[in-house]
Amino acid sequence: MTNIKIEHLTFGYDQLGTLLFDNAQLNIASDWKLGLVGRNGRGKTTLLKLLRGELPYQGQINHQLEMSYFPQKIYDPSELTYYALSETEELEIWKMERELTLLNCDLDILWRPFHTLSGGEQTKVLLALLFLDEHSFPLIDEPTNHLDMKGRQQVAEYLKKKKQGYIVVSHDRTFLDQTVDHILAIEKNQLILYQGNFSTYEEQKAQRDAFEQAQNSKLKKEIQRLQKTAQEKAEWSASREKDKTNKSKGFIDTEYRRVSPGAIGADAARMMKRSKAIVQRVEGQISEKEKLLKNIESADALRINYEESYHRRILQVEELGLFYSDKCLFKDKNFELLRGECLTIIGKNGSGKTSLLQALLGEFSGKVEGSIQRASGLKISRVRQNYENNQGTLEDFAEKEGLEYSHFLNNLRKLGMERRVFANRIQDMSMGQRKKVELAKSLSQRANLYIWDEPLNYLDVFNQKQILELLLQFKPTMILIEHDDYFVKKVSDKIVRL
Structure with a gap:
């Protein structure tokens, strides 16, 4: 066991004197399984880069470790996965197959082009590659973003069995509770260490x-x-x-x-x-x-522009089946959604969750069997998985979407977006910031029904807590797709399993 020792670490990106870290001190043992948490933009990925010596800084970072990073860069995703992974060094195939077996992966994915793998399969393949070298110290940056509920559990079991220490960045509290024994929190521009898992950290921090x-x-x-x-x-x-x-x-x-x-x-x-x-x-x-006076980390309560429908039954689905060509995604699904209920759709990646949302909205391009009855005159607001078409300045975006600009900006501020970011074009923002734009848009829209597809991706634990408290307080009528088990159990009135 060796230590990672940080002394008087000071670092910032801009020329205005804004610091991510200010005279930070830290001592980490290499056999710890350490969870790294903090608000979006506070420097979690930056700290991993500093540990690897990729950025200049003031102070000292001392260790004798060979550090490896997830997710690794794949230079040619069109190649077969085995060869795409072997671009920098030749892999012993039996070792790769051993790790994939531990991750409950079909071994044939090694012989499919990397770009054809699902997000969850790519995550598992890159984690297997990360742990091939038992002597390196893994730095794992947000492995749960593309994993379904079952995949998160499989990866958690995989990490629990590893003898070596690591640092993992994640916003999934259940995942962290299963995989770490220490928490390092970035609070304001300081590093604060807690012994225990995420639940212990949350209790001690409170x-x-x-x-x-x-x-x-x-x-x-x-x-x-x-x-x-x-x-x-x-x-x-x-x-x-x-x-x-x-x-x-x-x-x-x-x-x-x-x-x-x-x-x-x-x-x-x-x-x-x-x-x-x-x-x-x-x-x-x-x-x-x-x-x-202490500058305590906090997040303001969010508001939602929810308007109750006069209809009691919002949605009635009977004997529903969806098909692409001859492929059946699912069939014989029956459920209803009443006013004030949250209905959550869960299932593994590729099971048809997003396709079901499309069918409910009349947008599914395949074959639909059964019946979908939707209350008339519904105002619907959405949070989408793919929001690449959010472009331009925030002011132009608000005008295009018919949003009250001050209300929209207020939601962004409450979600933790700094005012200096308001001048940026949406396409130039980080993934976390772009997700906040999509979420703030939905919160600002007057609606009777909210349809949110994986709203927690890229959001930090403070934002997740804000959203959880919002839904529990206002009880809007909602259809939700989410893989965070804790969140799903808290907000769901009904669950549809695919």
């Missing part, structure tokens, strides 16, 4: 946040008291200055005696000097206490 919020509340009250004291002293000083300069009144009556303006002036000057010294001292105390 306790720490509650303590810091209590301290913040106490400090804010003390700051308010000091600010009031400073204001009172400043006002008193100003009133004595007024007495000093008001010479037209001659002698001034006080409660017990008549005092000359000269006496008042001398007294006021002394008191003003003392008062200003007190104000400066109090302002200094305020400044010191403000430095102690």
